[in-house]
Amino acid sequence: MRARITGIDHFVPEDKLTNYDLEQMVDTDDEWIYTRTGIRERRVLDKDKGVSYMAVKAAKKVLEQTDTHPDELDLIIMATTTFDMMFPSTATIVQNELNAKNCWGYDLVAGCSGFLFAISTASQFIETGKHKKVMVIGADKMSSIMNYKDRNTCIIFGDGAGAVLLEPSGEDGYGIEDYLNHIDGSGGQYLYMPGGGSLHPPTHETIDKGMHFVHQDGRTLFKNAVIEMTKTFRDIIEKNNLKTDDIKFFIPHQANARIITAVAEKLGLTEDQAIINIEKYGNTTAGTIPIAMSEVYQDGKLQKGDRIILSAFGTGFAWGSLLLRWSMD
Numbered sequence: 185m186r187a188r189i190t191g192i193d194h195f196v197p198e199d200k201l202t203n204y205d206l207e208q209m210v211d212t213d214d215e216w217i218y219t220r221t222g223i224r225e226r227r228v229l230d231k232d233k234g235v236s237y238m239a240v241k242a243a244k245k246v247l248e249q250t251d252t253h254p255d256e257l258d259l260i261i262m263a264t265t266t267f268d269m270m271f272p273s274t275a276t277i278v279q280n281e282l283n284a285k286n287c288w289g290y291d292l293v294a295g296c297s298g299f300l301f302a303i304s305t306a307s308q309f310i311e312t313g314k315h316k317k318v319m320v321i322g323a324d325k326m327s328s329i330m331n332y333k334d335r336n337t338c339i340i341f342g343d344g345a346g347a348v349l350l351e352p353s354g355e356d357g358y359g360i361e362d363y364l365n366h367i368d369g370s371g372g373q374y375l376y377m378p379g380g381g382s383l384h385p386p387t388h389e390t391i392d393k394g395m396h397f398v399h400q401d402g403r404t405l406f407k408n409a410v411i412e413m414t415k416t417f418r419d420i421i422e423k424n425n426l427k428t429d430d431i432k433f434f435i436p437h438q439a440n441a442r443i444i445t446a447v448a449e450k451l452g453l454t455e456d457q458a459i460i461n462i463e464k465y466g467n468t469t470a471g472t473i474p475i476a477m478s479e480v481y482q483d484g485k486l487q488k489g490d491r492i493i494l495s496a497f498g499t500g501f502a503w504g505s506l507l508l509r510w511s512m513d
């Protein structure tokens with residue numbers, strides 16, 4: 185038995201932060217940002233709302249779309265790096281807001297690979313027959329950990345959420361076929377937020393040093409993202425005896441449009457196969473893949489049986505690729 189996606193939707197806040205807005209905040213300009221990253225604007229959630237707000241909005245749409253009562257959920261996996269608070273888990277906050285009375289749940293932290301790792305994990309509960317309905321959410325409020333004085337980072341990230349419902353496949357066996365995920369902690373120094381955890385609990389000093397903001401070495405990330413996303417894509421199609429032509433869509437994490445085009449070029453994928461929507465949202469971390477997949481579905485481009493590869497690379501390093509056969513009409 186496989187796990188298949190039976191519902192998918194997303195939520196992004198209305199407020200936009202454009203490249204022109206950023207020109208007023210740091211020494212940058214629209215042309216630099218667009219040509220280097222492919223981003224025109226990002227969405228920003230209200231200051232008084234946490235990531236759970238977006239997660240709940242996306243999950244509610246999925247419940248409605250699939251005509252699922254919240255009590256039917258067995259498990260909620262919440263992929264995020266920007267929890268509402270250190271504890272309780274954001275999954276419990278989402279569960280309470282959804283009023284889902286018969287489930288358990290937890291948060292999964294894998295940065296930009298969060299959704300990929302969460303859906304890989306969720307598929308196991310379905311495949312073993314243990315659970316029938318698992319809600320997987322990828323969401324981040326990156327604006328909450330952004331230094332809007334640092335042009336190296338603040339131009340890239342945005343806020344958003346996507347959610348899918350996973351259920352057992354039918355007779356046809358469509359659904360998640362395989363995944364290849366990896367971590368390599370030697371890459372931790374290239375993208376991290378050092379403050380706020382048990383190593384550097386919040387003090388005036390940690391705040392003064394900007395330790396509660398994202399720090400990144402963009403060039404190193406860029407290089408490794410291209411190498412590893414290309415490799416896991418190749419590995420997963422080879423392992424499953426497929427060719428690039430067999431893949432209808434490559435739906436990658438949206439960190440930089442140039443990363444995606446470089447990977448697509450190396451793999452020989454066409455422009456139509458490689459999905460890029462970063463122009464509108466920037467990098468929403470765990471949100472990018474479910475938001476992009478949701479948009480492709482809503483645009484009517486996906487047909488039952490289509491093969492898709494989801495790929496991500498991010499903090500950790502953590503990365504991987506997941507192969508699925510689309511299972512919705």
Ligand code: COA
Nearest residue numbers: 211212216220296335336339402403405406439440497498
């Ligand atoms: N506006 C204008 N100039 C900027 C700038 C900005 N927003 N940000 C950096 N620059 C400058 C740099 O200071 C540097 O100037 P210098 O040559 O005088 O020192 C120059 O532009 C080139 O900087 P560099 O960092 O080499 O640019 P880049 O082409 O690598 O682009 C990123 C920077 C961050 C856009 C790019 O490296 C990237 O997207 N990396 C991947 C990030 C990522 O994937 N993060 C999340 C992982 S999940």
